[in-house]
Amino acid sequence: MTMLASAPTLTGRILVVDDNARARQSMCDVLRHAGNDVQMCASAIEALQKLPSQEFDLILTDLQMPGMDGLQFIRALQDRKIDSQVVMVTAFASVSSAVEAMRHGALDYLEKPFDADQLEQLVQRALARGRRGAAHSAVTSSSQPWHSMMIGTSSAMQRLRSQIAVAAPTGETVLISGESGTGKELVARCVHAASGRATKALVSLNCPALSPQLMESELFGHERGAFTSADAPRVGRFELADGGTILLDEITEIELPLQAKLLRVLQEKSFERVGSSETLEVDVRVIATTNREIRQEVVAGRFRQDLFYRLAVVPLVVPALRDRREDVPLLVEHFLGAAAVRLERSPITVDRAASDLLCSYHWPGNVRELENLMTRASILATSEKLSADDLRSWLLEPEAMHSAGSGNSSGESELQAGMKLEDMERRLIEATLDHYEGHRARAAQALGIGIRTLSNKLRQYGYAPRARSFVRAA
Structure with a gap:
C-alpha cells in the first residue's frame, strides 16, 4: 500500500x-x-x-x-x-x-x-x-440531567442507561469500550453525573495525545527540575481530581512501564510526583475508555492483565450506531437543531427518502460521523429540506469503495455476502486509503473517523509506523 x-x-x-x-x-x-x-x-x-x-x-x-x-x-x-x-x-x-x-x-x-x-x-x-465538537470542558458540570445527555430510545440505549444507573452510585472503577465515535466520553460524563461525586471535578486526559514522558507528568505532576523542561512544579490530573473522577480516554495507548504506576494508584490510592519522593494520597474514581478489544491487547502482551482486572470492575459497552439504527432519526433531529443554533439560522429537515437512506447506512464513523454530516449539510444546504440525493455523495458506501479500489488486481477490496464486519471494515479502510493515495487526513475525513483512530486501525491490521507514516509490516 x-x-x-x-x-x-x-x-x-x-x-x-x-x-x-x-x-x-x-x-x-x-x-x-x-x-x-x-x-x-x-x-x-x-x-x-x-x-x-x-x-x-x-x-x-x-x-x-x-x-x-x-x-x-x-x-x-x-x-x-x-x-x-x-x-x-x-x-x-x-x-x-x-x-x-x-x-x-x-x-x-x-x-x-x-x-x-x-x-x-x-x-x-x-x-x-x-x-471533535467538544463544547464541554475537561472538568464537566453536572447541571444537565444525565438521562437527557444520551439520545436514543433503542433497546441497546435503554439497556446502557440501566447499567449506568446501577453502576454509577457504587463508586467502582468503570471500563467503557466501543468503537470510535460511539460516544464513550459522553457515557463517562453520565456515569460521573449519576454518581455521588457529581458535584466534584471530572478531570479528563486524552492518553494518545501525549508522549510517554509527558503522560507521566500529566497524570502525577512533577517537581521543578525533574526533567529538562520542568522549569516549575506542576499539579497532575490525579491530584486535580481528588474527591472526584478522572477519565482516562483510550487507556490502551498508555505504555507498559506507566501502566505499572497506574496500577499502584488504583491499588493503594497513592503516588509520587515525577522527581519527588513524597507520597501523596488521593480519593479518585477512575473511568477508562478504549476503542480496542482490550482482551486481545492483554493476550498480545501490550496491556497488563492485572491492570485490566482492576479497570474492568464494571464494564460498559457502547453500541455502534449500526446496531441501533432506530435512533438515527432522533440523532438527526438533534444534530440539525444544534447546528442551527451555532449557525444562527432556522433548522433544516430531511425528507422521507433521506431519512431512509440515513437509517440504512452502515456508519463506519458512528455518531461522530452522523454529527459531522448533519453539520456539513446545515452549512451547505440550498433548501430547507434535504433529499437523499443531497446526502448520497457524502456517504461512503461499500459499493463505492469497491469501485475506488477496482484497480487492485489482488481483489482485496471485493466485498462478498457473509463477510465479517471486521473484514469489511478493513477492506473499506484500505480501499479508501488507496483512493486518496495514502493520505491519512483525507481518508479519515472520508471515513468519518479521526486520524488517531485510523492509525490505531492500521496498527491492528499489521501496518507499522515508520518516519511518521505507515507501511505494511513485513
Whole structure:
C-alpha cells in the first residue's frame, strides 16, 4: 500500500488575554508563527467586549489580572455560553485555582514560565478537542440531567442507561469500550453525573495525545527540575481530581512501564510526583475508555492483565450506531437543531427518502460521523429540506469503495455476502486509503473517523509506523 502522509498541524483563531504586554506579545508571536490567526486583549473586560462580534476556537487567559481576574473571566464566558476552548495561563498555579478554572470551563492550565513547544502542544490539544465538537470542558458540570445527555430510545440505549444507573452510585472503577465515535466520553460524563461525586471535578486526559514522558507528568505532576523542561512544579490530573473522577480516554495507548504506576494508584490510592519522593494520597474514581478489544491487547502482551482486572470492575459497552439504527432519526433531529443554533439560522429537515437512506447506512464513523454530516449539510444546504440525493455523495458506501479500489488486481477490496464486519471494515479502510493515495487526513475525513483512530486501525491490521507514516509490516 502507498505510504501514508502525516497529519497536518491544526490551526485556528485564538484570543490571548493578558495584562502583561511582553507576555501577551510573546504568546502571539509563537502562535502566529505556527500559522494561527491571533488577536490579543489587555484585559478581560476588553475581551468580553470583543467576543459578541467575533468567534474564537481558543482563548488563552492569564489568571492574575487587574479589574477582572482570569477566574472571573472564565465564569463570565460560561454565563454568556461562549463555547470557545479556554486555557488558563498562570504563574501562581495551585490545586484550588486550577480546579476552579477547569470547573467553570477551562480545558487546561499552563504554568509560567513555559517555552514555545509547551505552548504549541497545549494549543494543538485544545484545537483538536474543538475539532471533535467538544463544547464541554475537561472538568464537566453536572447541571444537565444525565438521562437527557444520551439520545436514543433503542433497546441497546435503554439497556446502557440501566447499567449506568446501577453502576454509577457504587463508586467502582468503570471500563467503557466501543468503537470510535460511539460516544464513550459522553457515557463517562453520565456515569460521573449519576454518581455521588457529581458535584466534584471530572478531570479528563486524552492518553494518545501525549508522549510517554509527558503522560507521566500529566497524570502525577512533577517537581521543578525533574526533567529538562520542568522549569516549575506542576499539579497532575490525579491530584486535580481528588474527591472526584478522572477519565482516562483510550487507556490502551498508555505504555507498559506507566501502566505499572497506574496500577499502584488504583491499588493503594497513592503516588509520587515525577522527581519527588513524597507520597501523596488521593480519593479518585477512575473511568477508562478504549476503542480496542482490550482482551486481545492483554493476550498480545501490550496491556497488563492485572491492570485490566482492576479497570474492568464494571464494564460498559457502547453500541455502534449500526446496531441501533432506530435512533438515527432522533440523532438527526438533534444534530440539525444544534447546528442551527451555532449557525444562527432556522433548522433544516430531511425528507422521507433521506431519512431512509440515513437509517440504512452502515456508519463506519458512528455518531461522530452522523454529527459531522448533519453539520456539513446545515452549512451547505440550498433548501430547507434535504433529499437523499443531497446526502448520497457524502456517504461512503461499500459499493463505492469497491469501485475506488477496482484497480487492485489482488481483489482485496471485493466485498462478498457473509463477510465479517471486521473484514469489511478493513477492506473499506484500505480501499479508501488507496483512493486518496495514502493520505491519512483525507481518508479519515472520508471515513468519518479521526486520524488517531485510523492509525490505531492500521496498527491492528499489521501496518507499522515508520518516519511518521505507515507501511505494511513485513
